[in-house]
Amino acid sequence: MIYMKSGTHDGRYHLRFKVYDRKHTQTDVQANVTVTVKTIPHEAVLNSGSVRISGITDEDFIRVWDYKSQTISRSKAELFRDKLAHLLNIDRENVDVFSVQLRRMHPPLTDVRFAAHGSPYYKPVRLNGIVLMHREEIEKEVGINITMVGIDECYYENEVCEGSCTNTLDISSLPYMVNANRTALVGVRVDVIAECTCGARNFSKGESCRSSPCYNGGRCVEGRFGLSCQCPAGYNGPRCQQTARSFRGNGWAWYPALEMCDNSHLSFEFITKKPDGLLLYNGPIVPPEADEIMVSDFISVELERGIPRLLIDFGSGTLELKVKPKRTLDDGEWHRLDIFWNTETVKLIIDYCKSADISEPEDGTPPEFNDTSCQAQGTIPPFNEYLNVNAPLQIGGLYVEQFDPTHYKWKHMPVGKGFDGCIKNLFHNSKLYDLAHPGLSRNSVAGCPQTEEICNNQESTFRCWEHGTCVGSFTEARCQCNPGWTGPGCMTPTIPTTFKPQSYVKYALSFEPDKYSTQVQLRFRTREVHGELFRVSDQHNREYAILEIKDSRLHFRYNLNSLRTEERDIWLTAIAVDDGQWHTVRVSRYGSAATLELDGGEGRRFNETFSFEGHQWLLVDKQEGVFAGGKAEYTGVRTFEVYADYQKGCLDDIRLEGKHLPLPPAMNGTQWGQATMARNLERNCPSNKPCANVICPEPFECIDLWNEYDCTCGEGRIPSPDNKGCMDKNECIDYPCLNGGRCINQDPHFRYRCICPDGFWGENCELVQEGQTLKLSMGALAAILVCLLIILVLVLVFVVYNRRRESHIKYPGPDDDVRENIINYDDEGGGEDDMTAFDITPLQIPIGGPIPEMGGKLPPCKIPYTLGPEPNVGIFIEDHKKRADSDPNAPPFDDLRNYAYEGGGSIAGSLSSLASGTDDEQHEYEYLGAWGPRFDKLADMYGPAEESEEED
Secondary structure: OOOOOOOOOOEEEEEEEEEEEOOOOEEEEEEEEEEEEOOOOHHHHHOOEEEEEEOOOHHHHHOOEEOOOOEEOOOHHHHHHHHHHHHHOOOHHHEEEEEEEEEEOOOOEEEEEEEEEOOOEOOHHHHHHHHHHOHHHHHHHHOOEEEEEOOOOOOOOOOOOOOOEEEEEEEEEEEEEEEOOOOEEEEEEEEEEEEOOOHHHOOOOOOOOOOOOOOOOOEEEEEOOEEEEEOOOOOOOOOOOOOEEEEEEEEEEEEOOOOEOOOEEEEEEEEEOOOOEEEEEEOOOOOOOOOOOOOOOEEEEEEEOOEEEEEEEOOOOEEEEEOOOOOOOOOOOOEEEEEEEOOOEEEEEEHHHOOOEEEOOOOOOOOEEEOOOOEEEEEOOOOOOOOOOOOOEEEOOOOOOOOOHHHHOOOOOOOOOOOEEEEEEEEEOOEEOOOOOOOOEEEEEEOOHHHHHHHHHOOOOOOHHHOEEEEEOOOOEEEEEOOOEEOOOOOEEOOOEEEEEEEEEEEEEOOOOOOOEEEEEEEEEEOOOOEEEEEEEOOOOOOEEEEEEEOOEEEEEEEOOOOOOOOEEEEOOOOOOOOOOOEEEEEEEEOOEEEEEEOOOOHHHEEEEOOOOOOOOOOOOOOOOEEEOOEEEEOOOOOEEEEOOOOOEEEEEEEEOOEEOOOOOOOOEEOOEEEEEEEEEEEOOOOOOOOOOOOOOOOOEEEEOOOOEEEEOOOOEEEOOOOOOEEEOOHHHHOOOOOOOEEEEOOOOOOEEEEOOOOEEOOOOOEEOOOOOOOOOHHHHHHHHHHHHHHHHHHHHHHHHHHHHHHOOOOOOOOOOOOOOOOOOOOOOOOOOOOOOOOOHHHOOOOOOOOOOOOOOOOOOOOOOOOOOOOOHHHHHHHHHHHHHHOOOOOOOOOOOOOOOOOOOOOOOOOOHHHHOOOOOOOOOHHHHHHOHHHHHHHHHOOOOOOOOOOO
């Protein structure tokens, strides 16, 4: 036995031995062993294909020694590997057959697992689908008998489970060794275990990043309150799924088959303008094998002349359902199909039955609900009870080997014409399919370019993607904001509100709520186990719909009968919401059917009731029937009691039918409603600082969990086994590195690092490196040259214009330019550096000379001063007074004012202010005579005059 140390590097090792066999007296016998070591990443195992082979053991599959001819030949494993590489059109080194396990000895039954990668690892649906399409070819060239492609322990009805059945892939840490004497294989031990439960609805196991990974390079964060995915832009599913896919009439895409559950719900939305096309198919893609148990189960949904057509077969007969809507569904708008089936009945519903004819008399007679235009129901032919499918789920088209439908005894066959349009939000039993990377596809792209073009061409939706999603049809589009954002382009963050004890908000709506449907969405966080979040009701509270928390669980209950109670209640049993974290809840009611979604609404965060029975309308009193935080009842003139009080918690971003409602005190009204009453509210949602007076023992630190604290290790660290210290958390256990990347655990601050293989990059090796080359057509090159030429001409015109404009400006002389640093002053302070002065010459009023025309610009000018005889002061003053009166730039400026009293509001003084400026004091002007001969006239004017007395 040869043992290998864990962590041995990949490679080919040649070992030489000398063998001693004392029993048979053999010494110094030369023996050579070649060991090939290759690392199989966890991602390869998860994305592996599988086949079950009969009539051959695991040793026979890998054996290279032919006992009959006593020669060495290529093993069946090598031939199988070569054939896979040929069918997948990849290099042989990119195919790994890593597990060969014997399932049954007599007669022998062997399971083989294989993986292949191009960029990145191929999905199981692709590997199994291609093997299934070329099954006979592989059997002939390799020399094996394949009895099952894609090992499925639930495939045969009632063989393992008498009801729901789910396959679980169990990957063991122990290897599986096959010894065939001259060769041996030590591979990965992988088992498929059948669990008799509906896996999508089995919430007994906890969530982890290994069991529920994030798609498309999203980062999985496993915190104390559960999982969350940090998604790259463009992937808006709860686990970073791509929710939409487009087809052009001649394409298709492969995805994993539908799981077997005794009560199933399949739903999706589509948009098209073509009347015919296959929307979905899951069933056989090749003719049946003559020597095997035939499984003929299939499901097909297609449009036929704009009318939906459902075919479903459990193996005992085909059921066909058609619904003739009031308007065909090829109208360029989004439509939704819901398909329900159990062991006996199948139901097909269009658009939540919003087109049904409803009559609810006020005299108490039973309501009438005519659903022929939106719903069809049928009974499964006996005696099979479950839909068992193992082939790829195909959407948008059909890719199958041609075969006669009578081989499977089908009474009806899908037409199979290619679909031209988009499909989105494909759910099966609350599990959302990721439509980004199908196992195999043709003429199909992720997203919906037809509607995205409308979104990108409208200014109101151009930037939706930053904080929202553009919801568009073929003709129009609108922004649907992410939780916590509002505004026309989803660019305004909402402001949360804290609800204290005995708090509530009462609304008055400015729109009429729909009687048939109700949609409520809001964000909340709380640590209380009870409280009412939101309610709508009629005037007397007999008809109501209430979203609330009971025993830490989220409930939605509603009653649509005003005469007696017919209350329905749905809740989420597996999720506690009193953890102090922000949650987003969405409730949708259509008639008597309702769905409840929390934080994206997948798996344990989703529940529904989907039956149209009894009353269907909810009459909402838009003035007295809408409350948040509880319903207030006045017990006195100024006293009130809030029933089901939501306290010590926060609410944010309340929407009713997609319309944002205000939350006081930050906002009291929007275009959709007004907060008419609000009590005991506080802006924002602060914590009560629980760590303020807490000292945690070393090395733990206090973490604010919003109104609670915990002494724990910091980010990237976990408590030690004895809970007395901290140790580094090995993030590589969760296999964060994708596409074959190697994970290296690092210090807690840096967490981990991925070493990506060639062709990949990113934090988790999630991004593909593509060689990019710049290729310009002649038209594009000509357009670029023309643009450059136009820019050059504009620059030249600008330069020439500025130079000619400057030549007409008369600049002041050097003596008047005050922008110099050294200036000769005649007054005190000359010689100081004036670093902040500006040229005020253009603002000076010229003295002397003619006034220029107003049509031109006032050029700066320098007035020379001439010497002459002493001027006449009166003429001097009169001349300049006239010039000032004729100067349009001299204040006071003309303005028009409405006066309530004299002078009010005017920038000019009033006439009455002239008298207020006088006084009776005597002024002496004798000092004017000392100023010299130039001021003689002024001294004469103000000189002493003879006093005159008035005689009575």
